[in-house]
Amino acid sequence: MKNRVAIIGHGAIKIGKYPDRAESELAMEVIRLALEDANISKEQIDGLFTTPDLLGNIGLQTNQLCEYMRITPKLMAEVCCGAIAGGLAIRHAMNEITLGRIHTAVCYGAERESSIGWFKDFGSETGSTMLEPVALQPYGSRGVIWAYALSARHYMHETGAQEEHFALAAVRNRSNAMDNPLAAFTAPITMEEVMKSRQLSSPLKLLDSAASLDGAAAVVVASEEFAQKVCDKPVYITGWGQYHDNSCFVPTDGCSKSLSSFVSTKQAAEEAFKTANITPDDVDVAEIYAPFSPHELMIPEDIGWFNKGGMITAIEKGDTEIGGKIPINTDGGLLSRGHPWAVTPFYETIAIVKQLRGEAGKNQVDGARIGLMHCEGGMLNNALVIILKTD
Amino acid sequence: MISEKPNFLWPTNIDHAATKEFWEGLQRRQFLVKKCHRCGEIFFPPRSHCPHCLGNDLEWVELNGKGTLHSWTEVNIAGPEFDTPFLLGLVDLPQGIGRIVAKIVEAEAHQLKIGMPVKIIYADVHKDLSLYRITIDQ
Numbered sequence: 001m002k003n004r005v006a007i008i009g010h011g012a013i014k015i016g017k018y019p020d021r022a023e024s025e026l027a028m029e030v031i032r033l034a035l036e037d038a039n040i041s042k043e044q045i046d047g048l049f050t051t052p053d054l055l056g057n058i059g060l061q062t063n064q065l066c067e068y069m070r071i072t073p074k075l076m077a078e079v080c081c082g083a084i085a086g087g088l089a090i091r092h093a094m095n096e097i098t099l100g101r102i103h104t105a106v107c108y109g110a111e112r113e114s115s116i117g118w119f120k121d122f123g124s125e126t127g128s129t130m131l132e133p134v135a136l137q138p139y140g141s142r143g144v145i146w147a148y149a150l151s152a153r154h155y156m157h158e159t160g161a162q163e164e165h166f167a168l169a170a171v172r173n174r175s176n177a178m179d180n181p182l183a184a185f186t187a188p189i190t191m192e193e194v195m196k197s198r199q200l201s202s203p204l205k206l207l208d209s210a211a212s213l214d215g216a217a218a219v220v221v222a223s224e225e226f227a228q229k230v231c232d233k234p235v236y237i238t239g240w241g242q243y244h245d246n247s248c249f250v251p252t253d254g255c256s257k258s259l260s261s262f263v264s265t266k267q268a269a270e271e272a273f274k275t276a277n278i279t280p281d282d283v284d285v286a287e288i289y290a291p292f293s294p295h296e297l298m299i300p301e302d303i304g305w306f307n308k309g310g311m312i313t314a315i316e317k318g319d320t321e322i323g324g325k326i327p328i329n330t331d332g333g334l335l336s337r338g339h340p341w342a343v344t345p346f347y348e349t350i351a352i353v354k355q356l357r358g359e360a361g362k363n364q365v366d367g368a369r370i371g372l373m374h375c376e377g378g379m380l381n382n383a384l385v386i387i388l389k390t391d
Numbered sequence: 392m393i394s395e396k397p398n399f400l401w402p403t404n405i406d407h408a409a410t411k412e413f414w415e416g417l418q419r420r421q422f423l424v425k426k427c428h429r430c431g432e433i434f435f436p437p438r439s440h441c442p443h444c445l446g447n448d449l450e451w452v453e454l455n456g457k458g459t460l461h462s463w464t465e466v467n468i469a470g471p472e473f474d475t476p477f478l479l480g481l482v483d484l485p486q487g488i489g490r491i492v493a494k495i496v497e498a499e500a501h502q503l504k505i506g507m508p509v510k511i512i513y514a515d516v517h518k519d520l521s522l523y524r525i526t527i528d529q
Contacts, residue, residue, distance in 0.1 A: 146492075149464035150481045157462070157505045201479075202465040202500070250492050252435065252442070255483040259462060 082377020
């Protein structure tokens with residue numbers, strides 16, 4: 001990519017429940033942290049891009065924040081496209097910077113899922129109207145867990161994976177989260193505890209599942225020229241891929257579509273590797289978007305680190321742990337970090353930025369130079385992959 | 392056991408021009424899908440436009456409701472309108488329309504096997520609404 005763009009600062013709060021704080025307050029907190037980290041002033045914010053605040057300020061949250069923070073950005077946008085929104089906000093900033101319209105942008109998201117969120121109340125009408133009326137609304141449970149469960153069972157059928165393999169991924173994530181100050185769940189867990197946890201939608205159990213929680217995170221994005229003036233260690237965005245594969249777990253375009261390998265993930269990853277001019281093996285550390293533990297196995301296979309079913313032995317051998325072939329979700333992943341859905345891609349990006357700057361503490365991957373961030377929106381049919389790199 | 396819960400949600404498109412006939416078909420024990428006059432595509436769920444050629448000159452055709460079980464789950468977490476647990480299946484329909492999801496009835500989890508033959512049956516859940524279910528095709 002020419003006209004390189006860098007991430008020069010980050011800020012985030014610990015994921016959890018913030019019933020007595022407004023989204024704008026959480027947003028201001030993380031933007032301040034990100035500006036301090038980037039060592040720039042609020043007057044230097046040219047662009048302000050955020051994730052959807054669908055139930056809160058009907059698209060006016062950036063306007064509100066400008067007033068709250070007394071800032072005057074040249075460009076603003078609220079980017080909405082399912083749970084990849086955080087990644088697309090960064091994309092929007094990158095485009096505007098590449099076009100030369102602005103030098104810096106703050107991309108942020110603030111969500112209070114536990115109070116006013118989309119999935120907070122399974123009884124609310126909002127959770128079901130996203131489903132196809134004829135095919136899904138009256139039959140399925142609300143939310144999406146049943147679809148991931150159907151996918152998990154078919155993966156087991158195809159590859160011989162056992163529920164214990166999924167549990168191992170949950171344990172790996174928890175072990176990593178224990179040293180992440182931003183993670184919601186930090187108490188140690190064992191494979192037996194995952195296996196004995198309450199069944200939610202077989203074969204998925206409580207500890208195989210991500211919790212929808214409150215969170216807020218921000219990153220400062222800048223042109224290479226600006227980044228080199230203010231930042232010792234800019235983290236450059238060097239690769240990008242996005243792909244939408246029409247229908248998802250319930251394909252309406254035939255019966256040949258796999259439930260355990262995803263065209264969108266493969267295509268997005270391939271495009272990202274191509275634009276970054278690297279191969280999967282060049283990646284030192286990765287964050288993948290797996291709201292349920294079985295997808296901690298499927299997605300690394302689709303990205304290209306393992307063959308189909310190869311994650312079964314990889315998770316047993318520790319290939320995705322810190323020090324392994326490809327350390328994945330070194331900050332706990334969605335399962336243990338917690339999952340404020342549209343903000344999650346920011347948390348993933350921040351985890352990679354910290355790794356590449358050598359700030360990941362006990363979870364530091366030695367010598368990490370190239371990182372990959374994967375996120376998805378919809379039901380594994382809309383994937384986004386970003387490659388980040390330090391010089 | 393008689394439940395006080397409805398165990399269904401009202402579909403949001405029950406009165407829409409493009410889908411009304413589908414819901415009426417279920418009351419008559421017919422599983423109706425759409426066929427495009429312009430390109431011949433048969434598709435489901437029923438919508439106003441053909442997903443293949445985007446034409447909107449469509450007719451209804453009836454499927455025989457036979458398929459194979461592609462995957463299944465026992466659901467323990469659902470909206471307050473539903474009793475849990477219940478079984479949910481994903482079914483490959485052989486007549487070219489892709490997959491459907493529905494509750495599996497008259498079967499236990501231990502009887503279910505990926506690839507087994509299943510068929511669509513019908514349930515009157517309200518005087519104005521019938522839904523499709525799936526069951527093992529003996």
